[in-house]
Amino acid sequence: MKTKRRVIPWQRALALGWLGLVGALGVFAPCLPLPYLPATSDALSLSTPPQLGSAVAAAHWLGTDALGRDVLTELVYGCRTLLLVSLPATLLLTAVGMALGSVAGYYAVSRLRWAKAYWVALALWLVCTLAYAPLLGAGNAAAYLQWLLALGIGTVLAFLLRSFSWGRQPAAFPIDSLVLGSAALLGSVPRLILVLTVAAILPLSFVSMPLLLGLTCWPGMMRLVRAEALRIRELPYLEAARALGLPDSRIVSRHVLPGLWPVVRAAFPLYLTLIVTTETTISFLGVGLPAETASWGHLLSSARLAPGNWWLIVFPGFSLVCTIISLRFLTQKQVFSASTPK
Template sequence: MKTKQPVTPWQRALALGWLGLVACLGTFAPWLPLPYPPATSDALALSTPPQLGSAMAAVHWLGTDALGRDVLTELVFGCRTLLLVSLPAAVLLTLVGIVLGSAAGYFGGVGLKMARAYWLALALWLVGTLAYTPLLGGGNAAAYLQWLLASGICVGLAVLLRLSGWGQQPAAFPVDTVVLGAAALLGSVPRLILVLTVAAILPLSFVSMPLLLGITCWPGMMRLVRAEALRIRQLPYIEAARALGLPNSRIVSRHVWPGIWPVVRAAFPFYLTLIVTTETTISFLGVGLPAETASWGHLLSSARLAPGNWWLIVFPGFSLVCTIISLRFLTQKQVFSAATPK
């Protein structure tokens, strides 16, 4: 049986070079000497193919779309959209996966105990937050104030109940069951359909878009972290830390999280690829960021207005494929590095 070979050094160097180029273009896009600003139509150059000219001439190097927007400018500012949406979303899903996965793997079904007053206040706060989520997504200032007031009431209720005998009694929380149930519930609906449904209801921006992608894509990372936390909690040094009476928070932060870091580091490029493809897909379908926002998905979507404009498919498609392949090379490198015995 033929085994997969690890990524060669030159492949990894090319991957890092391409990703570095995308990151630099996205970071410095507003200050680059581009001949045309983004989301600006040139009425005299509709569906213009790629042109050649002197360095000082304001020509459309990569052509224009059916609305006269410069493809080169849209590609460069699409890198900026990629950074502002995909990277925060990948970081968010990683953080959620680490917190929930390590809690589910380390504490299990009965290991996490807290006073009843805190559990009740936390449950009420979660219900209130879910109820205010549609209003918060629309940027309603009054909704923010009401949500803050409701959060303050939950804190005050927890303090009052903590003074009573019933509220002081500790109660175990089945964190493993709840987290796995939430992941199963989220996975029961196809991710793309879920994202499209929410995007059609709530207006998306550079804040709500990463939140939506991060909240809907965390179950896979959580399962990886949970599996590693289950393995780590059986190791002798964890048992020794418990025997010494160290608090669970210290054990998790000093011993469990450093142990799961190789798995998180290996899986992060893969989930970043997932976020990039999902963001491009929903932008291509026209339900992502506003149409005036530069995006590779919007650029690919503009080819539907002029199917004969091959440059509207080749250039953004080439950029997207190179980004996905580069992230795949990094993922494969991290997997082989994590699997190699020290």
């Protein structure tokens, strides 16, 4: 029996090809035979136009900026910065959105009931995490050890309280109202203003930058996941699982979370686009990663020093637009495939 060969549309193949090229350049940037290193100034070639037809090995093929930095090298290492910031931030907001959205959607009608010992430990974990968040973002090694020690103390305290009857008593908690309220509070401040404010106060690195973007962009993903969890919760097989007496943790992990995967898969490129544009914007404004870090936003920002250097706008702008269009096209394809009945 002959099987039909799946044909990928040329638009999607082109989008995947461009994203694959950006990913490959980001991964193998240190191994590429580039004639110049990133953040290296060539004092003899300030604001040099592109030399595409030059046969010299050390020629600036895409030109230089006003400080003599090679545009081609900055573009290639900008792909690496894009991967190191955008992918971890998108994975973080997806994990937070899935965790909060699935729990809030499943327990929207019946409140979450846990032992009081667990609530005390969770409160201690949250307080310690918020207290050490600025130090963790700055990469303080001692703060990591103190934070892990505080988490361990909270875990031991939970086991100790479980030995008393008070700690074993279940307590209801309005998790749905708390999650929706937190998302509304976070959404009441414009995201870009919030990110710029935190970035101007705290020093940003390849650790703190994904944390900042991921922890400020999760409400949208959470709402999508919560809406899908509300729909899945009322399906007949979940009612049968609850009637059989299966614990809620097993129902959520074995049945609710797998059902959320099509929505998350469709929304992932959309939020990756959001993270890419946000990172480029704050780098363009000069409050993102350090100025010596290669970034498309920094390259676009360097055009302000020399407005006549068109290549400082065309090449990074073309790369950014192609990346956004490719991600948007994949988002449309994922939404169409997720909404099509099988």
